[in-house]
Amino acid sequence: MKILVSVKRVVDFNVKVRVKPDGTGVDLGNVKMAMNPFCEIAVEEGVRLKEQGIADEVVVVSIGPKACQEQIRTAMALGADRGIQIETDQELDSLAVAKLLAKVVEEEQPGLVILGKQSIDSDNNQTGQMLGALTGMPQGTFASEVNLVEGKVEVTREVDGGLQTLSLNLPAIVTTDLRLNEPRYASLPNFMKAKRKPLDTKSPADFGVDISPRLKTLKVEPPAERQAGIIVGSVDELVEKLKNEAKVI
Amino acid sequence: MRILVIAEHDNVTLKGATLNTVTAAAQLGDDVDLLVVGDNCGGAAEAAAKISGVSKVLVADNAAYSHKLAENLGSLVTELASGYSHVLAPATSTGKNFMPRVAAALDVAQISDIIAVESADTFKRPIYAGNAIATVQSSDSVKVITVRTTGFDAAATDGSAAVESLDKVTDAGISAFVKEELAQSDRPELTSAKVIVSGGRGMGNGENFSMLEQVADKLGAAVGASRAAVDAGFVPNDMQVGQTGKIVAPELYIAVGISGAIQHLAGMKDSKVIVAINKDEEAPIFQVADYGLVADLFDAVPELERQL
Numbered sequence: 001m002k003i004l005v006s007v008k009r010v011v012d013f014n015v016k017v018r019v020k021p022d023g024t025g026v027d028l029g030n031v032k033m034a035m036n037p038f039c040e041i042a043v044e045e046g047v048r049l050k051e052q053g054i055a056d057e058v059v060v061v062s063i064g065p066k067a068c069q070e071q072i073r074t075a076m077a078l079g080a081d082r083g084i085q086i087e088t089d090q091e092l093d094s095l096a097v098a099k100l101l102a103k104v105v106e107e108e109q110p111g112l113v114i115l116g117k118q119s120i121d122s123d124n125n126q127t128g129q130m131l132g133a134l135t136g137m138p139q140g141t142f143a144s145e146v147n148l149v150e151g152k153v154e155v156t157r158e159v160d161g162g163l164q165t166l167s168l169n170l171p172a173i174v175t176t177d178l179r180l181n182e183p184r185y186a187s188l189p190n191f192m193k194a195k196r197k198p199l200d201t202k203s204p205a206d207f208g209v210d211i212s213p214r215l216k217t218l219k220v221e222p223p224a225e226r227q228a229g230i231i232v233g234s235v236d237e238l239v240e241k242l243k244n245e246a247k248v249i
Numbered sequence: 250m251r252i253l254v255i256a257e258h259d260n261v262t263l264k265g266a267t268l269n270t271v272t273a274a275a276q277l278g279d280d281v282d283l284l285v286v287g288d289n290c291g292g293a294a295e296a297a298a299k300i301s302g303v304s305k306v307l308v309a310d311n312a313a314y315s316h317k318l319a320e321n322l323g324s325l326v327t328e329l330a331s332g333y334s335h336v337l338a339p340a341t342s343t344g345k346n347f348m349p350r351v352a353a354a355l356d357v358a359q360i361s362d363i364i365a366v367e368s369a370d371t372f373k374r375p376i377y378a379g380n381a382i383a384t385v386q387s388s389d390s391v392k393v394i395t396v397r398t399t400g401f402d403a404a405a406t407d408g409s410a411a412v413e414s415l416d417k418v419t420d421a422g423i424s425a426f427v428k429e430e431l432a433q434s435d436r437p438e439l440t441s442a443k444v445i446v447s448g449g450r451g452m453g454n455g456e457n458f459s460m461l462e463q464v465a466d467k468l469g470a471a472v473g474a475s476r477a478a479v480d481a482g483f484v485p486n487d488m489q490v491g492q493t494g495k496i497v498a499p500e501l502y503i504a505v506g507i508s509g510a511i512q513h514l515a516g517m518k519d520s521k522v523i524v525a526i527n528k529d530e531e532a533p534i535f536q537v538a539d540y541g542l543v544a545d546l547f548d549a550v551p552e553l554e555r556q557l
C-alpha cells in the first residue's frame with residue numbers, strides 16, 4: 001500500500017508571533033520555521049506503517065513557496081521515500097490545498113492519506129476533512145491510534161467526551177492528534193541520504209486547479225492583553241481575594 | 250438571510266454549545282433554523298424547540314446518524330445547505346469533524362472558530378494560538394462557519410419553535426462505528442463549567458489529581474489538564490485545555506503546576522479570573538494570572554481545600 005503524507009511549513013511552535021504594526025498580518029521575517037507538529041506525527045505514522053511492512057511506499061507532499069522543500073527533505077530524512085512540492089507563493093485557503101491534494105491523490109492512488117489535524121498558524125482544522133469530501137473517502141480525524149485490519153483501517157479518535165473508534169473503508173484519510181505517536185529525530189546521515197531522494201516540483205497550474213482565495217483577511221490585530229495581576233502571600237489571602245475582591249467563589 | 254444551525258446534543262439532551270451558536274446565528278439575521286441530527290433524538294429536538302430566536306427545528310432521526318459519522322452528517326447537511334445563506338455549527342469535535350466536508354462539497358471555504366460577527370460576510374477569528382485575531386471576509390455564496398462558543402453568550406430558552414421531521418437519510422456506507430470510551434463524571438463539563446481547576450506536569454502523577462478533584466467538588470468545578478499531564482498518562486485526553494484541546498472561558502480558572510506555554514494559554518486566557526499556583530515564580534502563567542501564589546502545590550492545594 002502507498003501512503004501519502006501532507007506536510008505544511010509553519011512558524012516554529014515555540015515562537016510567540018507578533019502582529020505587524022500596519023495590521024496586515026503577523027511578522028514572519030527572521031522567525032524560525034519548521035514542519036507543523038501535527039505533520040511530523042503524520043510522517044512518523046506513515047514511516048512506522050512502512051517499517052511494519054504494511055505500507056511499501058511513503059510519499060510526502062507540501063504546497064507552498066520554494067522553502068517548503070526543507071520540510072519535504074526533513075520528512076524524507078525521517079523515512080519518506082519521495083517528495084512532491086507544489087510551488088506557490090500565494091497564501092492558500094484550506095479549500096485550495098484540499099483541491100490540489102485531491103489531484104495528487106488521483107495521480108498517486110494512495111491507500112491511506114495522513115494529514116495533521118490542524119496547522120498551528122491558521123488553526124483551521126479543515127484540510128483532511130475537505131479532502132475527504134472531494135475524493136469521497138471516509139475520514140478518521142484527531143487520531144490517537146491507527147490499525148490496519150482486514151482491508152480496512154480502524155482509527156481511534158480523540159473526541160470531546162473521550163475516545164471513539166471507527167472502521168473505515170480504504171482508501172481513507174487520517175488526521176493526526178498529539179497522542180498518535182512520538183516522532184523520532186532525523187539523524188545527520190539520514191539528512192544526507194534524503195538529499196538523494198527524488199523530489200518532484202509542480203505548480204497549481206499543472207493540475208488546473210483554481211486557487212484564488214475565497215477568504216480575504218481585512219485586518220490582523222493583537223488579542224486583548226490581560227491586566228497584570230498580583231502575587232498573593234498565602235492561601236488565606238488567595239481565598240479572601242477570591243471571595244471579597246473577585247467575588248468568584 | 251436564512252441561517253441553519255446544526256445542534257450539538259447526545260440525543261437526549263442538548264449541549265450548551267448549541268445555545269452559544271444560536272446567539273452567533275441571531276447576529277446574522279432573524280430567520281434561524283436548527284437541525285437536530287441523531288438517532289432517537291426526540292429529547293434533544295424537544296429541548297431545541299425551546300431555544301429563543303429559532304424559527305423552526307428540523308429533525309433527522311435515523312440509525313444512520315447514531316454515531317455522528319462525518320460522511321453521513323456531511324452529506325445530509327450539504328443537501329440542506331442550498332436554501333441557506335449561512336450554515337453554523339459549534340467548534341466541538343463533532344462540528345470540526347463534519348463541517349469542512351460540507352464546505353468542500355459546496356465548493357466554499359470554511360471560516361473556523363469565529364469569536365465575533367462583524368457583518369453578514371465578515372468575522373473575527375483567532376490565529377497562531379490566539380496570538381493574533383484576524384478579521385476575514387468571505388466572498389462565497391454560502392458561509393460555512395464553526396463557532397467558538399466562548400465568544401458568544403448562551404441564547405435564552407423560552408421559545409417555542411415548530412418542529413418538522415425530515416425523512417431524508419444519507420448513509421454513505423464507507424465508515425462504521427466500532428466502539429467508544431466516554432468519560433463518566435458527575436462534574437460539570439469543561440466547556441460549560443463556571444469554575445475549572447486544572448493540573449499540569451507538576452501534579453507528578455494521576456493519583457495526585459484527586460487533590461484537585463476535592464477542590465473541584467467544593468467549588469462545583471470541572472477538572473482540566475495541560476497537554477503534558479495528558480501525554481504523561483495522568484488523565485484522559487478529553488481533559489486537555491489549549492490550542493489543540495478544549496477552549497474554555499470560565500468565571501474562575503485555577504492552574505496548578507502548569508507553566509503557561511502559549512498553547513495552554515490559547516485555551517484559557519479568556520477566563521474571567523485566573524489563579525496560578527506554581528513553585529517557579531518565573532513561570533509564564535503568572536503573566537496572565539490575576540492572583541498568583543508561588544508555592545509548592547502539595548502544600549497549597551490541600552490548604553486551599555480546607556479553607557473552602
Ligand SMILES: Cc1cc2nc3c(=O)[nH]c(=O)nc-3n(C[C@H](O)[C@H](O)[C@H](O)COP(=O)(O)OP(=O)(O)OC[C@H]3O[C@@H](n4cnc5c(N)ncnc54)[C@H](O)[C@@H]3O)c2cc1C
Pocket residue numbers: 013037038120448449450451452474475476477478489490491492493494495505506507508509510511512513516526527528529532544545546547
Ligand atoms: C502542536 C502543539 C500543540 C499543543 N497543544 C497544547 C494544548 O492544547 N494544551 C496544552 O496545555 N499544551 C499544548 N501543547 C504543549 C505545550 O507546548 C506545553 O508543553 C505544555 O502546555 C506544558 O504543560 P505543563 O505546563 O503541565 O508542563 P511544564 O511546562 O513541564 O510545567 C510544569 C510546571 O509545574 C511546576 N511545578 C512542578 N512541580 C511543582 C510543585 N510541586 N508545586 C508547584 N508547581 C510545580 C513547574 O514549576 C512548571 O512550571 C502543545 C504543543 C504543541 C507542539
Ligand SMILES: Nc1ncnc2c1ncn2[C@@H]1O[C@H](COP(=O)(O)O)[C@@H](O)[C@H]1O
Pocket residue numbers: 006007008009036038039042061062063064092094097114115116117118119120122123124125126127128
Ligand atoms: N500548504 C500545505 N501543504 C501541505 N499540506 C498542508 C498544507 N496546508 C495544510 N496541509 C495539511 O492539512 C493539515 C491541516 O491543516 P489546516 O486544515 O490548514 O489546519 C496540515 O497538518 C497538513 O497535513
